[in-house]
Amino acid sequence: MNVKRNMIFTMISVVLFCFLFMFLSPEKISGTELKEKGKDIKKEIDQDQKSPLQMGDIAKPLSGVWLRGNPVDLTKPDGKMINVIELWETGCSYCLEAIPVLNKMQKKYKNVRIIGVSEEPEEQVRDFLKDTNLEYSILCADKNVIESYFGVDYGVPQVLIIDKKGIISWSGHPKHRFESVLKKIIKGTYDIKNEQKILKKENELNGLFQQISDEKNILKKVEELISLDPLFFDYYIYKLEMLEKMDDPDKLMKFHNKIYDAFEDSFLDLANFAEVLLTRRFEFVNIDIAERSIKRAVELSEGKNAKVLFVNARFFFMLGLVDNGLAVLKEAMQLDSSYYEELVYTYDFYEKVKTARDKLINSK
Numbered sequence: 001m002n003v004k005r006n007m008i009f010t011m012i013s014v015v016l017f018c019f020l021f022m023f024l025s026p027e028k029i030s031g032t033e034l035k036e037k038g039k040d041i042k043k044e045i046d047q048d049q050k051s052p053l054q055m056g057d058i059a060k061p062l063s064g065v066w067l068r069g070n071p072v073d074l075t076k077p078d079g080k081m082i083n084v085i086e087l088w089e090t091g092c093s094y095c096l097e098a099i100p101v102l103n104k105m106q107k108k109y110k111n112v113r114i115i116g117v118s119e120e121p122e123e124q125v126r127d128f129l130k131d132t133n134l135e136y137s138i139l140c141a142d143k144n145v146i147e148s149y150f151g152v153d154y155g156v157p158q159v160l161i162i163d164k165k166g167i168i169s170w171s172g173h174p175k176h177r178f179e180s181v182l183k184k185i186i187k188g189t190y191d192i193k194n195e196q197k198i199l200k201k202e203n204e205l206n207g208l209f210q211q212i213s214d215e216k217n218i219l220k221k222v223e224e225l226i227s228l229d230p231l232f233f234d235y236y237i238y239k240l241e242m243l244e245k246m247d248d249p250d251k252l253m254k255f256h257n258k259i260y261d262a263f264e265d266s267f268l269d270l271a272n273f274a275e276v277l278l279t280r281r282f283e284f285v286n287i288d289i290a291e292r293s294i295k296r297a298v299e300l301s302e303g304k305n306a307k308v309l310f311v312n313a314r315f316f317f318m319l320g321l322v323d324n325g326l327a328v329l330k331e332a333m334q335l336d337s338s339y340y341e342e343l344v345y346t347y348d349f350y351e352k353v354k355t356a357r358d359k360l361i362n363s364k
Contacts, residue, residue, distance in 0.1 A: 052151035053160070055192055057168045059083075060148050062115070062139060065122050067129060069137025072115065077166035082185055084114045086174065087150050087158040090128040093338040095157045098174050100305055101268065103135045105179070109186060111164075117141045117149075132336065161185060170195065179266070180231030198228045205238075215245050230262065233269040237276060244284050256289045267300035271308040278311075278318055290315060306332045306339045313346065322354045 053060065059074035074083060086102065088095035106114050114136035118125055122140045129138065150158055159178050161170045163185055169192065170181045177198075184190035205221045219242040226235045236259045243252045256277070263269035274293040277286050294315050297308045309332035316324040329347045333340065 052147075052154075053149055053168045053171075055168055055170065055195065059162045059166045059168060060145075062117075062141065063145055064117075064139050064141040067122070067125060067138045067140060068134070069113075069115070069139075072113065072137070074162060074166060077162075077164060079164050080111055082109075082112045082164055082182075083162040084112060084182065085149060085160045085162065086114065086116050087146065087154060087156055088116050088118055089120060089156045090118070090124060092156045094175070096336075096338045097307070098157055099132065099134055101174075101179075103133065105182070106136045109182075111186065112182070113137065115139055117146065119143060119146050163190075176234070177229060177232045180229055183231060194228060198225065201225050201228065215242050218242055219246070233263060233266075233272065236262065240276070244280070249283070252284065253286065256286045260289055260293055264296060265300070267297040267305060267308055270294070270297040270300070271305075271311045274315060275311045278314060303331065304335065306335045306343065309335070310339055310343060310346070313350075317350060317353075322350055322357065326350050326354065 059077075061075050062072060072083065084102075084105075086095075086098065088098070102114050102116075105112065116134070116136060116138045118138070118140055120140065125138065125140055146154065149160060157174050159170075159172060159174045160168060161178075161182060163169045169185055169190060170178075172178060181190065181195075201221060201224055205218065205225065208218050208221060219239060222235055222238045222242060225232075226239065229235065236255075240252070240255060240259070243255060259273055260270070263273065270293040274290045274297065277290040277293070294308070294312050297305075298312055301308045303309065309328050313325040313328040313332065316322070316328060326347065329343055329350065333343050333347070
């Protein structure tokens with residue numbers, strides 16, 4: 001019986017061996033197939049290495065040529081300094097708009113170091129800096145630095161905030177919640193889990209917009225976002241638009257005051273708010289709040305921001321003060337900004353209006 005059992009076991013073993021030999025023999029996994037498998041594995045490794053840093057990751061070293069400011073080793077945080085990395089290019093209009101804002105932030109926050117990072121040729125950036133009032137660090141970075149922080153298919157401008165411990169705390173567009181997030185990180189009130197909730201709510205809100213949902217559902221979602229991030233201007237404008245659609249003038253006028261109070265120390269937000277108010281339907285225009293907002297914006301910016309002056313000129317024009325508008329536009333055109341062409345176009349239009357006005361008055 002034992003002999004028979006052994007013979008059966010031996011036969012099964014031989015069959016199994018032949019089966020495995022057929023599918024795992026060197027001939028089956030060698031040659032072209034083996035090379036292709038190797039390429040696939042290498043591709044996966046390369047893609048993983050080029051994946052941009054995410055929230056919660058540890059910062060990597062910076063390398064390249066420092067054109068302004070001292071070299072910074074982000075892998076050795078001192079527990080005091082918050083680092084902001086902005087990916088930018090000399091020909092990017094949004095990047096140019098961000099320069100005066102970043103200059104002001106660099107002056108205002110002593111424990112924040114702003115580093116402008118570009119992949120452009122060193123000489124091109126040097127030439128740009130000769131004629132530009134830029135007051136923070138600039139690095140012409142190696143390609144691997146750009147890819148490790150922003151990925152292979154990056155766009156400009158982009159911003160990363162690295163906290164005092166050297167951890168990537170936030171990434172995004174400088175116009176989308178950047179300053180509000182930075183203020184939280186400085187105050188020590190920033191919470192990555194809260195940030196994840198915000199991202200989730202924003203996705204839900206986008207879904208409601210796509211479904212053409214009713215105003216009440218959208219308003220509720222926007223109010224949730226405001227409660228999660230009360231320093232982001234765009235959420236307030238979403239709510240303002242919803243209140244206008246719901247046609248509730250009392251709530252709307254109260255909300256105008258709330259927006260002013262929330263951003264009374266941010267000149268760009270106030271200028272944007274004044275501009276929004278000037279472009280509403282007649283019944284929704286709030287001249288008093290618009291005037292307060294633009295006056296405060298001019299005061300905070302010390303009359304040195306082209307966007308603020310442009311809105312101020314539009315405010316004067318709306319009130320029929322064409323000469324005042326022209327004078328303000330002249331001041332704005334002396335500043336270095338991406339608004340120059342729009343300023344010139346607007347100035348020419350105001351000149352035509354003034355000429356027509358004077359002709360009408362003299363004809364009487």
